[in-house]
Amino acid sequence: MDFSIGELARRTKVKVPTIRYYEQIGLLLPPPRTEGQQRRYDKNAIARLAFIKHARELGFDIEAIRALLSLQDNPDQSCSVADRIAKARLAEVEERIVSLNALRAELRRMVEECASGRVAECRVIETLADSSHGHGRLAET
Amino acid sequence: MDFSIGELARRTKVKVPTIRYYEQIGLLLPPPRTEGQQRRYDKNAIARLAFIKHARELGFDIEAIRALLSLQDNPDQSCSVADRIAKARLAEVEERIVSLNALRAELRRMVEECASGRVAECRVIETLADSSHGHGRLAET
DNA sequence: CTTGAACCTCTAGTCACTATAGAGAATACG
DNA sequence: CGTATTCTCTATAGTGACTAGAGGTTCAAG
Ligand SMILES: [Zn+2]
Ligand SMILES: [Zn+2]
Ligand SMILES: [Zn+2]
Ligand SMILES: [Zn+2]
Numbered sequence: 020m021d022f023s024i025g026e027l028a029r030r031t032k033v034k035v036p037t038i039r040y041y042e043q044i045g046l047l048l049p050p051p052r053t054e055g056q057q058r059r060y061d062k063n064a065i066a067r068l069a070f071i072k073h074a075r076e077l078g079f080d081i082e083a084i085r086a087l088l089s090l091q092d093n094p095d096q097s098c099s100v101a102d103r104i105a106k107a108r109l110a111e112v113e114e115r116i117v118s119l120n121a122l123r124a125e126l127r128r129m130v131e132e133c134a135s136g137r138v139a140e141c142r143v144i145e146t147l148a149d150s151s152h153g154h155g156r157l158a159e160t
Numbered sequence: 161m162d163f164s165i166g167e168l169a170r171r172t173k174v175k176v177p178t179i180r181y182y183e184q185i186g187l188l189l190p191p192p193r194t195e196g197q198q199r200r201y202d203k204n205a206i207a208r209l210a211f212i213k214h215a216r217e218l219g220f221d222i223e224a225i226r227a228l229l230s231l232q233d234n235p236d237q238s239c240s241v242a243d244r245i246a247k248a249r250l251a252e253v254e255e256r257i258v259s260l261n262a263l264r265a266e267l268r269r270m271v272e273e274c275a276s277g278r279v280a281e282c283r284v285i286e287t288l289a290d291s292s293h294g295h296g297r298l299a300e301t
Numbered sequence: 302c303t304t305g306a307a308c309c310t311c312t313a314g315t316c317a318c319t320a321t322a323g324a325g326a327a328t329a330c331g
Numbered sequence: 332c333g334t335a336t337t338c339t340c341t342a343t344a345g346t347g348a349c350t351a352g353a354g355g356t357t358c359a360a361g
Contacts, residue, residue, distance in 0.1 A: 023327090023338075024338090024339070025337095025338060034318090035338095036319060036320080039341095040317075040318065040319090044317095053327090054326095055325075055326045055327075055339085055340085056325090056326085056339085056340065056341095057326070057338085057340075058339085058340095066289065069289070069291035070288050070289050070291075072291065073287075073288050073290070073291055073295075074288050075317090076295035077263055077288075077295075078263060080317085081316080081317070087284075087285065087288060090279050090282075091285050091288075091289070093279065094278065094279045094280035095278060095279070096278065097277075097279070098274065098276065098277060098278060098279045098281075098284065098285065099276060101274075101279065101282050101284040101285055102271060102274050102276060102284055104284075105267060105270050105271050105274075105284045108267055109267040109268060109271060112260055112263050112264050113264060115260055116257060116260050116261065116264065119253055119256055119257050119260065120257065122253050123250065123257065125218065126218065126246060126249055126253060127250060129246050130243060130247050133239065133242075133243050133246075135238075135239065135240060135243060136238070136239060137236060137237065137238060137239060138231050138232065138234065138236070138238070138239045138242065139235035139236065140239075141242050143239065143242040143243055143245075143246045144228065144231060144232050144242055146214075147211050147214050147215050147218075147228060147232075148207065148210070149214070150210035150211070150213065150214050154214075154217035154218075159219070159300060164307075164308075165307090165308075166307060166308075175349090175350080176308085177350060178348085178349065178350085180309095180310095181348075181349060185348090194358085195357090196308085196309085196356070196357045197308085197309065197310095197357085198307085198356095198357065198358075199309095221347080221348085222347075222348070
């Protein structure tokens with residue numbers, strides 16, 4: 020009925036050190052231990068960790084997830100906070116898509132216009148050297 | 161004709177500590193110093209830093225920029241390496257756009273379907289708790 | 302010559318993990 | 332029961348690309 024951290028890792032596809040990290044920063048409650056100090060989890064832990072994992076996949080940061088978890092733990096509250104967090108994340112994603120589309124356009128122009136010759140006439144290098152236009156902030160990845 | 165690090169920062173809109181950091185990791189050559197050990201730059205430094213800045217805005221990582229700079233310094237070579245780097249970045253951006261579009265769709269569904277009531281019936285929380293579907297890797301931002 | 306903004310180096314912190322080391326615990330097999 | 336293998340433990344350091352701060356020095360304007 021209860022199982023080790025490695026088993027939890029296998030079932031959730033979250034790595035063992037990551038699980039310990041989540042415990043350390045307070046996203047997961049410290050589970051009971053065996054006499055030899057090894058952690059033992061139950062299925063509630065699976066659900067909570069799956070929640071965290073899904074939230075991370077959607078790009079919520081740890082503080083947002085902390086807030087979302089504490090809402091989940093108090094189901095009688097208004098969900099307006101959760102909605103606000105999700106909307107904020109949506110706005111971030113949309114902004115990011117806009118800026119990545121601009122990057123894509125510029126990168127495409129660079130690679131398409133290059134005649135694959137010497138560096139001296141390479142469009143890639145030329146475009147980079149041309150600082151005459153502006154981007155918003157730095158591209159994150 | 162030559163100027164301080166603060167002036168270079170103002171002209172390129174790159175922060176002073178970032179300039180020193182670029183020098184430390186070898187993207188910028190150590191400039192001459194005054195008797196009191198303060199850095200003095202000329203307009204070549206502006207061009208090089210603008211190049212780096214533009215490349216960062218397009219999301220190239222430091223190692224890619226290092227390679228691109230060294231190509232720029234040797235203009236008689238073939239530019240195929242530069243083109244390969246740019247194409248790789250383009251591919252990353254395109255992949256990222258695809259995955260962000262998926263995130264956007266899911267986040268939109270979450271916020272649209274929420275009846276703005278109690279947490280117990282909040283679509284945002286429910287969706288996060290539902291681990292039945294998979295995402296690629298974690299969303300980077 | 303005085304003032305104060307700008308500069309210097311060095312260290313540590315950010316985020317969300319990931320990796321390693323060295324040691325102890327649990328399990329499978331003979 | 333012994334031992335080999337696998338697992339787990341803590342603690343620390345590293346990642347990328349900066350950013351912030353402490354504590355001290357230099358430069359340029361007035
Ligand atoms: Zn999902
Ligand atoms: Zn080219
Ligand atoms: Zn550009
Ligand atoms: Zn809701």
